[in-house]
Amino acid sequence: MKLKVYADRMSQPARAVILFLKLNGINYEEVRVDIAKRQHLTPEYAEINPMKLLPAIVDGRFKLFESHAILIYLACSFPGVADHWYPADVFKRSKIHSVLD
Numbered sequence: 001m002k003l004k005v006y007a008d009r010m011s012q013p014a015r016a017v018i019l020f021l022k023l024n025g026i027n028y029e030e031v032r033v034d035i036a037k038r039q040h041l042t043p044e045y046a047e048i049n050p051m052k053l054l055p056a057i058v059d060g061r062f063k064l065f066e067s068h069a070i071l072i073y074l075a076c077s078f079p080g081v082a083d084h085w086y087p088a089d090v091f092k093r094s095k096i097h098s099v100l101d
């Protein structure tokens, strides 16, 4: 089942997730959720993200929101993502966390 990304490209964190996917050649389906039309406030979207914010992803039965958590999940879950995105080395990884946090 293809990874689904719930996004409105007006959203910077949504764009960050989409850029990461594109740069790493990860196959995904973008589901447009229009903030201006308040589509993120529907009960259907609340099933995806109870916080009713964008972005969010659904990967099979797994749902996740918060862009930094999503980026880390993608870096760790998809083969072929270069180590520099989320390094195994604890010192280098800590530098990534200091930027994300």
Ligand SMILES: N[C@@H](CCC(=O)N[C@@H](CS)C(=O)NCC(=O)O)C(=O)O
Pocket (backbone or CB within 6 Å): 010, 011, 012, 013, 014, 035, 040, 052, 053, 054, 055, 065, 066, 067, 068
């Ligand atoms: N810390 C969250 C921020 C999510 C967020 O605030 N998204 C905004 C768009 S940039 C949103 O969905 N706003 C809709 C609203 O506030 O009703 C993340 O990085 O995913």
